[in-house]
Amino acid sequence: MELPFISVNENPYWDIFSTLQAVWLAPSILLSYISYLCIIFTTISFGILLMKDLQFKLGNMNEKNDLEAYEYIKNCVKQHVMIIKYHRQMEVLFSLGSCAEVCNFCIIPCVIIVYSTMDYDLAFLMTDIQLAVIAVSSTFFNFWLANNFCVESLNIAYAAYNSNWIDRNKEFRKYIVLIMTMSQKPLQLTAAGLKPINMEFFLAILRAAYSLFTVLQ
Secondary structure, three states, rough: EEEEEEEEOOOOOOHHHHHHHHHHHHHHHHHHHHHHHHHHHHHHHHHHHHHHHHHHOOOOOOOOOHHHHHHHHHHHHHHHHHHHHHHHHHHHHHHHHHHHHHHHHHHHHHHHHHHHOOOOHHHHHHHHHHHHHHHHHHHHHHHHHHHHHHHHHHHHHHHHHHHHOOOOHEEEHHHHHHHHHHHOOOOEEOOOOEEEEOOOHHHHHHHHHHHHHHHOO
């Protein structure tokens, strides 16, 4: 490529243009990916908010009389069932995408690192660093939110147990037992149904990526 009075194939113009290209490459990739990330983060965060709201409701029944508490706990059961259905829908929507993200996260960073060790060009090194940061950070936030989603689903059982259910009537206690029973199984988001997405899995992927990096190196 030739510009008037400038030969971009010669230094220092080549270094300047290649560096500018490297600086803008990663943000352009992030912008094309950000909409998918926003959908995932918003959907999981909304589920966490629903579970927090249910826990708050279960913890604020002590001041109610038996009749009010009975109607209140029935609404809590309905909300809990809605949360479980919401989790199933999320699993259907994002399970395969999460599996692809796990595969990319395991392979891309170590390949980028190995490539950067073989090529000492500043522009390529900047691109590699940006892409590695994007891959690690996006996967971390995804796994962190999914881990919190699972933890909050288990906290529903604790909130139900800590409510003043001992002094309530038999009908009320049946609904409390129902909520606690449904909360025994954590609501986990998985990667294609193969592995739960949580921080333990994130650390395992980091170890696997490092092992693959040492092999490729």
